[in-house]
Amino acid sequence: MKNKNLFLKTRLLLMILSLMVLGVSFSAEGAIDGVISSSNHFTLTAKSGYIDTPEGGHLFTWGYALNNANMQYPGPTLLLKQNDVVTVTLKNELTVPVSIVFPGQPDVAATGGVPGLLTMEAPPGGTVDYMFTASQPGTYTYYSGTMPELQVEMGLVGAIIVRPSTNPSTQAYNHASSAYDREFLYLLTEMDPEIHRKVSEGRMNEVDTTTFFPVNWFINGRSLPDTLLEAPSLLLPSQPYNIVPRMRVGERVLVRMIGGGRDFHPLHLHGNHHKVIARDARLLESTPGTSGADLAEMLFSTTVASGQTTDAIFTWTGENLGWDLYGHSFADPLVSNETFAETTLLSSLSSNAFSTSLTVADASGFPATSSFRAIVWSGTFPGTTREIVRLKRSFGNTFTITGRGLEMIPLTQGNVEASNWPSGSRIAYTDHGRPVPVKLPDQLDLTNGMFWSGSPFLGTAGPLPPGEGGFNPNSGFFFMWHSHSEKELTNNNVFPGGLASMMIVEHPDPLIAPFADNPNITVVP
Amino acid sequence: MKMRYRYLILAISLLLFMTNAAIAAVNVQCPGVPDRKCVHLSSGDGFVQMADGTVLFIFGFSDVTNVINPQAVLSVGELAATFSAPTIEVSEGDQFYLTLTNVGMKMRPDLFDPHTVHFHGFPNASTIFDGEPMASIAINQGASLTYYYNIVEPGTYLYHCHVEATEHMQMGMLGNLYVHPSQNGKSINGFTKFVYNDGDGSTGYDVEFPLQVGSFDPRFHIANLEIEPLPFAGMKDTYPMFNGRGYPDTVNPGVLPSPLIAENNFKPSQPISSLITATKGQRILLRISSVSTVDFHTVTVLGIPMKVVGKDARMLRGPAPDYRDLSYYTNSLQLGGGETADVILDTTGISPGTYFVYTTNLEHLSNNEEDFGGMMTEIIIN
Ligand SMILES: [Cu+2]
Ligand SMILES: [Cu+2]
Numbered sequence: 018m019k020n021k022n023l024f025l026k027t028r029l030l031l032m033i034l035s036l037m038v039l040g041v042s043f044s045a046e047g048a049i050d051g052v053i054s055s056s057n058h059f060t061l062t063a064k065s066g067y068i069d070t071p072e073g074g075h076l077f078t079w080g081y082a083l084n085n086a087n088m089q090y091p092g093p094t095l096l097l098k099q100n101d102v103v104t105v106t107l108k109n110e111l112t113v114p115v116s117i118v119f120p121g122q123p124d125v126a127a128t129g130g131v132p133g134l135l136t137m138e139a140p141p142g143g144t145v146d147y148m149f150t151a152s153q154p155g156t157y158t159y160y161s162g163t164m165p166e167l168q169v170e171m172g173l174v175g176a177i178i179v180r181p182s183t184n185p186s187t188q189a190y191n192h193a194s195s196a197y198d199r200e201f202l203y204l205l206t207e208m209d210p211e212i213h214r215k216v217s218e219g220r221m222n223e224v225d226t227t228t229f230f231p232v233n234w235f236i237n238g239r240s241l242p243d244t245l246l247e248a249p250s251l252l253l254p255s256q257p258y259n260i261v262p263r264m265r266v267g268e269r270v271l272v273r274m275i276g277g278g279r280d281f282h283p284l285h286l287h288g289n290h291h292k293v294i295a296r297d298a299r300l301l302e303s304t305p306g307t308s309g310a311d312l313a314e315m316l317f318s319t320t321v322a323s324g325q326t327t328d329a330i331f332t333w334t335g336e337n338l339g340w341d342l343y344g345h346s347f348a349d350p351l352v353s354n355e356t357f358a359e360t361t362l363l364s365s366l367s368s369n370a371f372s373t374s375l376t377v378a379d380a381s382g383f384p385a386t387s388s389f390r391a392i393v394w395s396g397t398f399p400g401t402t403r404e405i406v407r408l409k410r411s412f413g414n415t416f417t418i419t420g421r422g423l424e425m426i427p428l429t430q431g432n433v434e435a436s437n438w439p440s441g442s443r444i445a446y447t448d449h450g451r452p453v454p455v456k457l458p459d460q461l462d463l464t465n466g467m468f469w470s471g472s473p474f475l476g477t478a479g480p481l482p483p484g485e486g487g488f489n490p491n492s493g494f495f496f497m498w499h500s501h502s503e504k505e506l507t508n509n510n511v512f513p514g515g516l517a518s519m520m521i522v523e524h525p526d527p528l529i530a531p532f533a534d535n536p537n538i539t540v541v542p
Numbered sequence: 543m544k545m546r547y548r549y550l551i552l553a554i555s556l557l558l559f560m561t562n563a564a565i566a567a568v569n570v571q572c573p574g575v576p577d578r579k580c581v582h583l584s585s586g587d588g589f590v591q592m593a594d595g596t597v598l599f600i601f602g603f604s605d606v607t608n609v610i611n612p613q614a615v616l617s618v619g620e621l622a623a624t625f626s627a628p629t630i631e632v633s634e635g636d637q638f639y640l641t642l643t644n645v646g647m648k649m650r651p652d653l654f655d656p657h658t659v660h661f662h663g664f665p666n667a668s669t670i671f672d673g674e675p676m677a678s679i680a681i682n683q684g685a686s687l688t689y690y691y692n693i694v695e696p697g698t699y700l701y702h703c704h705v706e707a708t709e710h711m712q713m714g715m716l717g718n719l720y721v722h723p724s725q726n727g728k729s730i731n732g733f734t735k736f737v738y739n740d741g742d743g744s745t746g747y748d749v750e751f752p753l754q755v756g757s758f759d760p761r762f763h764i765a766n767l768e769i770e771p772l773p774f775a776g777m778k779d780t781y782p783m784f785n786g787r788g789y790p791d792t793v794n795p796g797v798l799p800s801p802l803i804a805e806n807n808f809k810p811s812q813p814i815s816s817l818i819t820a821t822k823g824q825r826i827l828l829r830i831s832s833v834s835t836v837d838f839h840t841v842t843v844l845g846i847p848m849k850v851v852g853k854d855a856r857m858l859r860g861p862a863p864d865y866r867d868l869s870y871y872t873n874s875l876q877l878g879g880g881e882t883a884d885v886i887l888d889t890t891g892i893s894p895g896t897y898f899v900y901t902t903n904l905e906h907l908s909n910n911e912e913d914f915g916g917m918m919t920e921i922i923i924n
Contacts, residue, residue, distance in 0.1 A: 194861075289667065290856065292861065314858070320878050407576060454575070469677055473668060473669075494668065496669070497677065506707055519676070
């Protein structure tokens with residue numbers, strides 16, 4: 018029903034309006050926010066506070082604060098470099114003992130405090146120092162090792178990223194198979210407000226974590242639509258991180274996923290498959306240290322298990338849509354991001370002949386098994402003649418022609434002229450010039466989403482009825498990245514919400530879609 | 543008691559709906575292009591019967607591809623929803639035209655919900671055909687939207703409506719979508735059917751069966767029919783199913799008889815059997831997908847090793863240049879909602895007899911209160 022979309026819109030609009038009043042522009046730009054310490058010494062203070070959930074919830078929470086700042090949920094994301102010798106000082110301002118464990122970090126030395134079950138604990142008012150060497154790059158988590166079944170639920174959890182010594186700003190690990198253009202964090206958690214209410218009322222002895230029944234779900238401490246708001250936001254003082262992944266066509270996006278709570282979540286990425294390259298901060302490789310991620314898996318949903326971390330590379334090219342993503346006419350010049358492979362004919366193709374095969378110089382990059390559409394031309398594209406053919410690879414550098422002329426039927430734009438193609442002509446695997454193969458319904462028969470540009474083409478806006486669309490300034494493609502346990506798309510009984518974010522694929526031309534990654538990094542001494 | 547209220551709403555909303563319907567029309571697009579494949583689905587409501595006899599209200603899809611007069615779809619598609627939704631099978635290289643006609647909810651005339659098809663897992667998707675309503679378009683009642691997909695990646699996918707995702711998916715708008723590889727028809731190692739373009743016959747099979755993991759929360763379906771607030775937060779599925787049925791209905795080899803309820807004119811609505819049959823020595827392909835909106839499920843086959851050859855519509859091989867074999871043998875496969883896997887059961891050396899497939903989430907071996915049944919089916923090796 019439209020009123021639910023309206024709920025989202027109203028909340029976002031209110032937020033944006035208040036941001037404008039405060040002089041902050043709406044730019045939910047990302048990368049991974051966090052904290053860097055020039056001396057590798059972080060001080061985290063366990064304290065209480067409140068977080069806000071979109072349906073109006075106000076949950077009493079315990080969290081790790083940076084120094085004496087607000088309690089925050091999740092705790093500060095610690096941005097480390099491989100081989101950093103790190104000290105984390107935990108100060109406890111809670112009324113219960115608290116601690117930190119660092120899963121995946123070997124030889125953590127804890128000094129001060131009192132012995133707890135898993136590690137040294139800071140008693141109320143006390144302090145503990147944890148020291149470790151971040152010997153291996155990757156995605157990690159940290160959380161309370163003291164009554165974790167309660168304290169993690171209460172909010173004492175955070176992320177650690179260890180950058181590799183090789184290309185630390187463009188690789189996740191010390192191997193080129195982990196190279197990326199942009200990176201985003203997905204720390205997934207859930208909460209049962211009953212537990213928080215009882216703790217806030219001091220009814221600790223009534224808290225029963227075995228009857229845990231979460232009804233709020235979070236990415237980086239926020240639920241949809243708050244996931245999409247500015248980071249940090251003055252409206253969410255205890256939830257400094259957002260999640261709005263953004264990329265340009267063809268870029269590699271590193272998605273660092275962490276199961277931060279106790280439930281598993283099937284994280285489904287719309288738009289394309291993602292390549293899982295690492296789990297628990299180790300590349301999926303057959304020969305550690307040398308082979309690269311040769312055991313990587315392509316998935317469309319990743320099970321984000323509690324306590325586990327997963328790194329995946331997502332990319333999106335628009336390849337093989339079957340129509341021109343940019344809405345070009347056939348006579349427009351070819352641009353680099355719309356041809357997926359290009360080579361030279363080594364055999365000739367006579368006018369309208371259905372010759373059985375076509376040999377090219379280099380078929381790498383052309384589909385190996387499926388039939389595909391290609392353009393043949395000679396001289397400079399578009400030239401005076403060019404032709405669309407449908408091909409299928411028979412073997413190596415040889416293609417079989419499966420369609421000639423026929424393929425032109427849905428072509429209504431530009432001139433198409435079949436011709437005589439001598440050896441040496443160019444051939445490209447592309448959807449250039451092909452219109453959307455179907456006619457779209459009358460606007461009155463459609464319900465338009467708030468992030469819908471009104472046009473099927475990337476970077477192009479189309480007409481929309483008043484009040485529909487409007488939240489897609491560059492006419493990008495928005496893809497929902499969300500929990501496919503669809504129950505988790507709610508905020509305490511209110512749909513929509515929960516464990517969901519919108520990833521934006523923007524036009525490859527920065528003039529059409531200007532944006533930058535501006536991670537919000539706090540540097541402490 | 544609630545029925546009278548519903549008819550009152552029906553009267554009012556019919557008036558409103560008529561003004562909308564004036565511009566809407568059923569419109570099937572299936573142009574004469576090479577390698578085309580066309581399917582026409584209607585979306586609406588209907589009923590299913592659980593294995594303990596309980597009849598539940600659902601939202602769903604119905605296959606109306608063969609309805610000759612398109613305008614008749616608005617009545618043919620009425621209360622025709624099936625669960626699972628009609629299985630869509632296409633082949634690599636197909637240009638796939640999928641028309642969705644929204645026939646409205648007969649039992650909920652107060653709802654004007656649009657619907658969509660989300661081709662779950664389609665590589666390099668566009669937003670216009672992605673079906674996620676915040677970023678796309680959805681089709682209103684009485685009208686049609688034709689989706690276009692250039693089918694290039696074989697594998698086991700699923701499709702579902704993405705509008706009001708929690709509600710429409712819990713209500714049953716969930717189906718299988720299989721893409722056959724171009725390697726099919728070639729003879730490799732004695733096989734002519736394959737899950738993927740493996741080049742070596744490693745994903746070859748003789749017989750294939752769907753195994754769609756799903757479950758319903760009856761309280762949610764009842765609240766929906768009775769126009770009561772929907773229990774999102776309390777959602778807890780107690781009817782675990784394979785292919786839209788609980789055991790022993792899963793092993794009924796045919797279409798399940800229609801739910802015993804007059805409203806839907808006794809239309810059968812649970813067409814997909816889960817009875818798996820093979821001759822000793824054959825390779826069985828199980829296309830397993832989870833459409834659960836609440837739980838993870840682990841599935842086991844008792845007595846036959848499971849070889850997982852595909853996950854999420856990709857062959858289990860590593861990336862280029864080595865394409866390492868990542869397939870593995872197991873006897874437990876865990877899937878969350880929106881995950882799929884291709885499992886091959888080689889019955890060479892397996893004695894003829896009956897074998898059980900079931901979830902090891904043992905509380906899901908039940909049909910609600912009935913402590914028997916649920917997510918279980920049988921394999922018969924002859
Ligand atoms: Cu729907
Ligand atoms: Cu989905």
